Amino acid sequence: SSGLDCMEDRLMRKSYLIIVFTSFLIVLSSCAPSPSAGLSEMSSEYLEKLLYIDIGAIDISGSGEQALEEKAAEMYLYLDDNYKQYFTEDGYDSFLDNEIYRARLRFFRNNNIVSVENLKIDLKSAKNEDDTVAYDYIMAYTAKSGDGSSFEFSDKGQLLFRKTADNDFKIEKDYIRYYDKKFSTLRAD
DSSP states (O other): OHHHHHHHHHHHHHHHHHHHHHHHHHHHHHHSOOTTTTHHHHHHHHHHHHHTOOHHHHOOOOSSHHHHHHHHHHHHHHHHHHHGGGBOHHHHHHHHHTTHHHHHHHHHHHTTEEEEEEEEEEEEEEEEOSSEEEEEEEEEEEEEETTSOEEEEEEEEEEEEEEOTTSOEEEEEEOOBOOOHHHHTSOOO
16 A cells, blocks of 8 residues: 555656646746737837927928938938837838828928827737737827917828847838828818
């Protein structure tokens, strides 16, 4: 009977160790970050930064070829310093090529918008795979002009993130749609 008791004790210890180890793995896997962990915060930070862009820093209007070249160089330095970190290489090229940063600002300048208030960013997961994550977003806010009038906006879009070689996620594409009904009825270029 003593040999049987000893075998039962070993079996109980092994069972206990298996249960503890399995529980540890379950807890560990629930704490492991998903591919989109932190991406919603990064998305909100990027979108807010895009809305509050320094108009003077990206304004390359002026006279003379040298002045234009100097302002363009300053603009690209500003954009590199403030936005490049969010994008893959192709994503940043697309950001620059499509001038995502200019569309809304052109309207702001033409309508003497002096402040943006009541910003609310709503993000919804649209895709979550190992190497691709996407968020649909709505940025709702009020733009106030120098004459005291205000305009309500609801910009919609989607941010597509891709996994980079260093296993980080960066924006591959910003599919922003600025021209909703409220915007198209206002003075734009």
